[in-house]
Amino acid sequence: xxxxxxxxxxxxxxxxxxxxxxxxxxxxxxxxxxxxxxxxxxxxxxxxxxxxxxxxxxxxxxxxxxxxxxxxxxxxxxxxxxxxxxxxxxxxxxxxxxxxxxxxxxxxxxxxxxx
Amino acid sequence: xxxxxxxxxxxxxxxxxxxxxxxxxxxxxxxxxxxxxxxxxxxxxxxxxxxxxxxxxxxxxxxxxxxxxxxxxxxxxxxxxxxxxxxxxxxxxxxxxxxxxxxxxxxxxxxxxxxxxx
Numbered sequence: 001x002x003x004x005x006x007x008x009x010x011x012x013x014x015x016x017x018x019x020x021x022x023x024x025x026x027x028x029x030x031x032x033x034x035x036x037x038x039x040x041x042x043x044x045x046x047x048x049x050x051x052x053x054x055x056x057x058x059x060x061x062x063x064x065x066x067x068x069x070x071x072x073x074x075x076x077x078x079x080x081x082x083x084x085x086x087x088x089x090x091x092x093x094x095x096x097x098x099x100x101x102x103x104x105x106x107x108x109x110x111x112x113x114x115x
Numbered sequence: 116x117x118x119x120x121x122x123x124x125x126x127x128x129x130x131x132x133x134x135x136x137x138x139x140x141x142x143x144x145x146x147x148x149x150x151x152x153x154x155x156x157x158x159x160x161x162x163x164x165x166x167x168x169x170x171x172x173x174x175x176x177x178x179x180x181x182x183x184x185x186x187x188x189x190x191x192x193x194x195x196x197x198x199x200x201x202x203x204x205x206x207x208x209x210x211x212x213x214x215x216x217x218x219x220x221x222x223x224x225x226x227x228x229x230x231x232x233x
Contacts, residue, residue: 033221042223042224042225042226043206043223043226045220045221045222048218048220050218055218056218056220089158091160093160098218100148100210100218100219100220100221101148101167101210101219102165103150103162103165104162104221105162106152106159106160106161107159108157108158108159109158109159111158
């Protein structure tokens with residue numbers, strides 16, 4: 001079975017540009033998580049969806065960040081406009097059940113560099 | 116206050132040595148979950164173990180073992196006879212109730228980088 005799929009794997013952009021990261025969760029999983037990983041702040045939860053509905057977006061840094069999950073098999077994380085401090089690895093993860101009690105299965109991540 | 120503390124930032128061991136990675140957590144919940152994940156140099160996080168707060172039985176899986184002690188709020192991870200392939204960053208995580216419809220938020224520790232030297 002395919003795991004969590006993320007695209008692109010690497011993204012290099014210039015400050016001010018819009019960036020869209022994509023995620024396809026494991027089929028049948030009800031929960032989807034977006035994380036950001038940096039050396040300074042470690043692994044941070046940005047947003048959590050359950051059955052396509054955002055449940056916890058308290059980790060979204062600011063209005064420049066937005067996330068959508070239009071259906072059970074696709075989610076996007078958008079940064080507009082991007083800034084150099086957004087450079088990080090962004091992970092998408094999915095899990096079978098509700099909330100954080102289940103094991104999360106992570107995608108390979110998208111390494112974002114904002115120049 | 117940090118909810119999950121991994122005090123060891125980096126550890127280096129020689130191959131075949133045993134190594135223990137420490138994890139101390141903080142929560143007021145009686146029901147919570149603890150996890151360990153491995154992040155090899157390739158970057159992807161890989162699930163290792165999940166344990167709920169009512170199950171204090173230690174677990175062994177091959178060369179890996181976990182020691183869960185509620186009395187000290189610790190969930191330590193031991194690798195026996197370490198191998199070069201064990202070199203990775205290891206994360207401990209806590210899932211606790213956020214008092215909102217059963218949602219349990221996961222908080223990750225800062226990770227411990229393990230280097231196994233051949």
